[in-house]
Amino acid sequence: MSQPDGRNYYSILGARTDASREEIERLYKRLAKSHHPDRGGDEEEMKAINEAYRVLRDEGSRVAYDATRDHQLAAPAFIPSTSPSAGADAFGGRVAGALLSLVAGLTLLFLVRFHYVVFLWPLALLAAALIVFAVWTAHAALGYAREGTTPANPLRRLVWAQEAVFWSLVVGGVYVVYQLLTAI
Structure with a gap:
């Protein structure tokens, strides 16, 4: 379960963080219809939607994703570099x-x-x-x-x-x- 480029899977699907599995599936199907490459959609967007759905539909991977997401949100915005000396x-x-x-x-x-x-x-x-x-x-x-x-x-x-x-x-x-x- 990767999170490339700091993507937020909830925002990709347009779901709330407390969305149910059925709601995530409904949002995925609606986005898949409009963004599928066979229907003129962008292939990269569809890959991102598929990855977000794959992570969020499974309860175990969703919990792991939420844990890493919470950890990333808690990380400081400024990461000091090494000293010049x-x-x-x-x-x-x-x-x-x-x-x-x-x-x-x-x-x-x-x-x-x-x-x-x-x-x-x-x-x-x-x-x-x-x-x-x-x-x-x-x-x-x-x-x-x-x-x-x-x-x-x-x-x-x-x-x-x-x-x-x-x-x-x-x-x-x-x-x-x-x-x-x-x-x-």
Whole structure:
């Protein structure tokens, strides 16, 4: 039982909300005679009349329709949209998550390296996994920011440049970390 385009089945048939089944049937037959496509009526109007009659003639579907109709009438006329900063909050959260993962991963990696404890290699693997996760999260944040812009925005046309800069920073960061780990 659908209610496309917010149609009011009672108004389609011209019935009151407390109309009896016989009255709904009488109204349907009168409208069907005048709106039937074989008699020069509009096919879409006849489909709407048939759907309204199908819903309102059966007591169970009528009760369900009335319940959804009452719920729709009780819904507020103004539905607030999301706040303008909702997109920025989501982007900031992704970036903050990436930075926290990166800091935690690098901290673990340097702790394992500077303590010269061989049996801490599982922590080194965890650190590497955190760093990879941070890079993945940062890349997802970049894609999220790019998709949030309008199609005419130049950021959407320069995807290759953004990717080149991002991966250059990642490779440069890996090289710096490697130099720090081998220098000591």
